[in-house]
Amino acid sequence: MLWVKAFHIVFVASWFAGLFYLPRIYVNLAMVPPGSVAERERLLLMARKLLRFTTLLAVPAVGLGLWLWFGWFWGAKGWLHAKLVLVLATIGYHWMCARMFTRMQDGQTLRSHVWYRWFNELPVLLLTVVVILVVVKPF
Template identity: 55%
Template sequence: MLWVKAFHVVFVISWFAGMFYLPRIFVNLAMEKETVATERLLLMARKLYRFMMMLSIPAVGLGAWLLWDWYLANGGAMPLWLHVKLALAALAIGYSHACGSLLKKFEMGKNQRSHTWFRVFNEVPVFLLIGIVILVIVRPF
């Protein structure tokens, strides 16, 4: 099971790296006026989004495996910290999909949000990751 945990952590870190950087590209896209630069940023964003979503699949799959192992080992009992951690993981999945929706808006030229909004949006995965790590390591409740 340690191999499953190790690879789960590797894929989660890689997935979150994409979630940290993709919204930063959105900040630049929201500020950019030049067509050539916009096209370059969109290309980068598309590639990063695909890569990020590819990494999320094994991260979630291995997490489900770990959850199933926990469930079997503990007779189905799930402490509160684990419920909250799963809720934060679900929010991370939703955030990833929201990034895809925002990318589509940029591709269609229909973004209505400012670079300031994207700067705030960019911080969400940091708080998700902090919460998830604290819940898994400290298990405060």
């Protein structure tokens, strides 16, 4: 189980690295002046590659997390259930990032760069609370 836990942590850290940076690209996309086609296309390419890579990292992170969950489920305390809710929120955040990318690729930047800056802070909060739940196990 320690190997599973170790690889789970590696994949979660990598997944979150992508979730930390992808909305930063969205900030830059929202700031691209009209007519800067090359800059916009370069940022879209970066976002596409990062989204694909981040999604590939999320799959083993979630899969290994499920493996760990099934090992602890019957003796689980409330902290694990709270963590699962936050994992679902993280998956939802990832899905939102993918939807935003699709819209931006279609030429729809629906939000301001300030909105994307605030949106970029959500995974930091999610990861902080998850780590506290896992390490401290407050309930």
